[in-house]
Amino acid sequence: MSQDDLGNPLRSRSPEVVAGLNDFVGGFLAYETRAEAILALADAHPDEPLANAYAGCLWMFLESPEGPVRARHYFARAKAAAAEGAAEEAEPAAWRERQHLRLLQAWIDGELPEVEALAEALSERFPRDLFIVKLRQYLAFNRGDSPAMLRAILTVLPDNQEQAHAHGMAAFAYEQCHRLDQAEAAARRALALQRKEPWAQHALAHVLLTQGRVEEGLAFLESVRDSWVGLNSFMHTHLWWHLALFLLARDRVPEVLALYDREVWGISKSYSQDQIGAVQLLARLEWAGVDVGERWQDLADHIAARGEDTVEPFLSLLYLYGLARAGRPQADALRAAIEARAGQAPAHSREAWAEVAVPAAQGLLALARGAHDEARKRLAQALPGLPAIGGSHAQRDLFHLLQLQAELGAGQLLPVQQALEARRRVDPRDAPVRRVLARVYAGLGLPQLADREA
Numbered sequence: 317m318s319q320d321d322l323g324n325p326l327r328s329r330s331p332e333v334v335a336g337l338n339d340f341v342g343g344f345l346a347y348e349t350r351a352e353a354i355l356a357l358a359d360a361h362p363d364e365p366l367a368n369a370y371a372g373c374l375w376m377f378l379e380s381p382e383g384p385v386r387a388r389h390y391f392a393r394a395k396a397a398a399a400e401g402a403a404e405e406a407e408p409a410a411w412r413e414r415q416h417l418r419l420l421q422a423w424i425d426g427e428l429p430e431v432e433a434l435a436e437a438l439s440e441r442f443p444r445d446l447f448i449v450k451l452r453q454y455l456a457f458n459r460g461d462s463p464a465m466l467r468a469i470l471t472v473l474p475d476n477q478e479q480a481h482a483h484g485m486a487a488f489a490y491e492q493c494h495r496l497d498q499a500e501a502a503a504r505r506a507l508a509l510q511r512k513e514p515w516a517q518h519a520l521a522h523v524l525l526t527q528g529r530v531e532e533g534l535a536f537l538e539s540v541r542d543s544w545v546g547l548n549s550f551m552h553t554h555l556w557w558h559l560a561l562f563l564l565a566r567d568r569v570p571e572v573l574a575l576y577d578r579e580v581w582g583i584s585k586s587y588s589q590d591q592i593g594a595v596q597l598l599a600r601l602e603w604a605g606v607d608v609g610e611r612w613q614d615l616a617d618h619i620a621a622r623g624e625d626t627v628e629p630f631l632s633l634l635y636l637y638g639l640a641r642a643g644r645p646q647a648d649a650l651r652a653a654i655e656a657r658a659g660q661a662p663a664h665s666r667e668a669w670a671e672v673a674v675p676a677a678q679g680l681l682a683l684a685r686g687a688h689d690e691a692r693k694r695l696a697q698a699l700p701g702l703p704a705i706g707g708s709h710a711q712r713d714l715f716h717l718l719q720l721q722a723e724l725g726a727g728q729l730l731p732v733q734q735a736l737e738a739r740r741r742v743d744p745r746d747a748p749v750r751r752v753l754a755r756v757y758a759g760l761g762l763p764q765l766a767d768r769e770a
Contacts, residue, residue, distance in 0.1 A: 318334055320334065320337055320338050320341065321338045321341070321342065322341070322444040322445065322446060322479075323444050324412065324442050324444055324445050325408045325409035325412060325442075326366065326409055327365070327366070327407075327409040327410055327413055328364055328366065328367075330361070330364070332357075332361075333357065333361055333364050333367055336353065336354065336357035336367060337354075337357075337366060337367060337370065339351070339353060339354075340353070340354040340357070340367075340370050340374075341370075341446070341447050344447060344450065345446055345447070345450060345481040346481065346512070346513075346514065347514050347515065347547050347548050347550065347551035348546045348547060348548065349546060349547070349548050350546070351374065351548070352374070352548075354367065354370045354371050354374055355371050355374065357371075358370070358371035358390055358393070359371075362393045362397065363397045364397060365394040365395075365397045365398040365413050365414075365416075365417060366394075366413050366416060367394075368390040368391070368393045368394035368397065369390070369391070369394045369413070369416045369417050369420050370416075370447075371390040372386075372387035372388075372389075372390035372391045372394065372420045372424070373387070373420055373423070373451070375387040375390070376420075376423050376424070377454075378587075378588070379588040379589070379627055379628060379631060380588060380622070380625065380627060381623075381625060381627060383627075384424045384426075387420065387423075387424050388424055391417070391420050391421060391424060394417055394420070395417055395421075398413060398414055398417055408441075411441075412438065412441070412442055412445070415434060415437065415438050416438070418434055419431055419434040419435060419438070419451075422434060426662065428455060428459075428662075428664055428665075429664050431451075431455060432452065432455055432456075432464075435448050435451055435452045435455075436452065436468075439452065439468065439471065439472055440471075443471070443472035443475040443476070444472070444475055444476060446472075446476065446479065446481060446482060446485075449468050449469055449472055449482070449485060450481075450485065452464070452465075452468035453465045453468050453469065453485055453488075453489060456468065457492070457706060457708075458628060458630070458706040459664075459665070459668070459704065459706060460668075460702075460703035460704045460705065460706055460707075462489065462492035462493045462703075463493060465488070465489040465492060465493075466486075466489040466490065466492075466493055468485075468489070469482065469485045469486045469489055470486065470489075473486060478509065479509075480506045480507070480509035480510035480513045480516065481506070481510075481513065481515065482506075483502050483503070483505045483506035483509065483513075483516065484502075484503065484506040484513045484514075484515035484516035484519060485515065486502040486506075487499050487500075487502035487503035487506060487515070487516050487519035487520065488515060488518065488519040488522070490502055490519075491519050491522045491523055491526070491709075492708065492709065496523050496526060496527060499519055499520075499522070499523050500520060500523045502516075502519070503516040503517075503519045503520040503523065504516075504520070507520070507540075511540070511543060512540075512543040514543075514544070514547060514551050514555060515551075517536075517537070517540050517543075517555065518551075518554065518555060518558065520536060521533055521536070521537060521555070521558040521559075521562075522558075522708065522709070522710055524536065524562075525558070525561060525562065525710060526709065526710075526742070527742065528742035528743030528744075528746075530562050530565045530566060530743055530745070530746075533558075533562045534559070534562045534563070534566075537555070537558060537559045537562065538559075541555070541559070544556075549583040549584035549587055549589070549590050550587065550589040550590065550593075552579070552583055553579065553580050553581070553583050553589070553590050553593050553594075554589065554593055556575055556579035556580050557580050557593045557596070557597060558710075559575065560572045560575045560576065560580060560597055561600070561710070563575070564600060564601070564604060564747070564748060565743060565745070565746050565747060565748070566745070566747060567747035567748075569601070569604075569606055572597070572601065572606075573601070573606075573608070576594070576597050576598070576601075576611070577611075580593055580594055580597055581593075581594040581597075581611075581614075581615065585618045586618060586621070588627075588628075588631050591615065591618060591619055591622075591634070591635065591638070592630075592631055592634040592635070592711075594615050594638075595615065595619075595634045595635075595637055595638040596634065596711060596714055598611055598612060598615065598638075598641070599637065599641070599714055599717075599718065600714065600717065600748075602641075603717050603718070603721055603748060603752075604747070604748035604751060604752075605748070605751055605752075612638065612641045612642040613642050615638050615642070616638055616639050616641075616642030616644050619635045619638045619639055619646075620639060620644055620646045622635060624649055624650055624652075624653035625650075625653075626650075626653050626654055626656075626657040628705075628706060629654070629665075629668055629669055629672065629673035629705040629706070630705045630706040630707040630711075630712075632650065632653075632654055632657075632673065632677075633654075633673060633676050633677055633680060633705070633715075635650060636650045636651060636654070636677055636680055636681065637680045637684060637718075640680060640681050640683075640684030640685065641684050647681055647684070648681070650677075651677045651678065651681050654669070654673050654674060654677045655674055655677070657669050657673075658670040658673065658674050667701070667704065668701070668704040668705050671697075671698075671701050671704075672698045672701040672702060672704055672705050673698075673705055675694045675695070675697035675698040676694070676695060676698035676702075676705075676715065678690075678694040679691045679692075679693070679694030679695035679696075679697075679698060679718075679719075679722070680695070680718065682694060682722075683695070683718055683721065683722050683725075686725070688722045688723075688724075688725030688726040689722075689726045691718075691722035691725070691726075692719060692722035692723050692725075692726050692728065695715065695718065695719040695722055696719065698715070699715060699716065699719060702715055716735075720732050720735055720736070720752075724752070724755070724756070727759075729756050729759050729760050730760075732752070732756050733753070733756050733757070733760065736749050736752060736753050736756065737753070740753075750769045751769070751770075753765075753766075753769045754766045754767075754769035754770045757769065
C-alpha cells in the first residue's frame with residue numbers, strides 16, 4: 317500500500333498516478349493552477365478511481381450547471397474501476413477511495429447533507445485528508461455555518477500541526493466566527509511555516525480590514541504580493557480584490573480602477589468567482605461615488621452567458637445585480653429563475669432561497685433601476701437572514717451598503733446617518749463613508765458637519 321504526501325493510504329501503486337494525486341491535493345490546498353492537471357491524469361488513467369473522483373470534484377467546484385454534467389463522466393469511470401476491487405472494501409485505502417466516490421455521487425445528486433456526513437466520516441478516520449477538510453469548510457461556508465467551518469479544522473488540527481494550509485484554514489474559520497485574535501494568530505502561524513500560503517494571507521487581510529487597520533493591511537498585502545504566482549484565477553483576483561478594498565478606503569481611486577482592469581477582472585472571465593468579485597468591486601466603487609464608465613457592459617456580457625444560473629443563491633444575486641446595472645433584460649429572467657428555485661429547492665436550502673434570495677433579488681433589481689423605496693423595503697427583508705446564502709463577512713457587507721444606498725435614494729437620511737457613524741468607529745478615515753456622510757449631513761441641514769466630512 318502506498319501513501320500520499322500527507323500520509324493518507326492509496327491503492328494506486330503507479331508512481332505517475334501517486335505523483336499526480338499529490339500534485340492535485342497540494343495544488344488544491346495552495347489554490348494553484350497545477351491542481352487542474354488532475355483532469356489529464358484521470359483521462360490518461362481511467363482505471364484509477366481516486367484520480368477520477370478528484371477530477372469529478374474539480375468540476376463540481378466550477379459552481380455552474382455544467383459542473384455536475386462533467387463530473388458524472390468521471391464518476392462513472394471511477395465507479396467502474398472501483399468495482400474491480402470490491403473484495404478489498406475493509407482495507408483502509410479501498411475504504412477511503414470508496415468513501416470519496418460515495419461523496420462525489422451525493423454531491424452530483426445535490427444531496428449536500430449526505431456529502432457533509434460522508435466527509436465528516438472521512439475526517440474522523442483520516443484526519444490528514446486535508447482535501448476533505450477543505451471541502452467541508454467550503455460546503456459549510458456556502459450555507460453560512462461558520463462554527464461548522466471551525467469544527468472541521470479544529471478536530472484535525474492536532475494531527476496537522478506542521479501543515480501551513482491547516483493553520484490557514486483555521487485562520488479563516490476563526491475570522492468568520494468573529495474570533496479575530498485567534499484568526500490572526502493562526503494566520504501568522506501558517507505564514508511562519510510557509511510564506512506563500514494564500515488562504516492565510518487572505519484570512520489576515522480579512523482581520524485587518526474588519527479591525528480598520530488599513531495602513532497595516534496595505535503594507536502586509538504589498539509585502540506578500542510577489543508570492544501571488546501560479547495561483548488559480550479565484551485566488552489571484554481575490555487577493556487583489558482585498559488590496560483594492562484597502563486602497564478604496566484611502567480614496568486611492570485611480571489605483572483601484574487600475575487593479576480592477578489589470579488584476580480583478582479579465583483573468584478567467586467565465587468563472588463564477590471572478591465574475592462576482594468584479595461585480596462586488598464595481599458596486600463598491602459606485603457606492604463611493606466613482607464613475608466606472610462602461611465596465612459593467614463587458615462584465616455583463618460574460619454573466620449573461622451563464623443563463624438562468626441558480627446553483628448558489630449568493631452567486632445568483634451578484635450575477636443579477638451585474639446584469640441589472642448594465643441594463644440587461646436577462647436580469648428579469650434571472651429574478652424569475654431565483655423565485656422559481658425558491659419553490660423547488662431541497663429542504664436544506666429552501667429557506668435561504670425563499671426568505672433571503674427572493675427579496676434580495678427583487679431589491680437589487682429595483683435598486684439598479686432607481687426604484688429606491690421598493691429596493692429598501694425588499695433588501696430590509698433579506699438582510700437579517702443574509703448569512704444563510706453564503707459568502708464571507710466582507711462580501712456580504714456589500715448588501716448592507718446597497719441597502720444604505722437605497723435608503724439614501726429614498727430620502728431616508730436618518731438610518732443612513734446612524735449606520736455610517738457606527739461603521740466608521742472602526743475606521744474613522746474611511747473615505748467612501750466620509751463622502752456619503754457629507755451628503756447625508758448636507759441633506760439633514762447640518763452644513764458644519766458636512767463640511768467636516770468633505
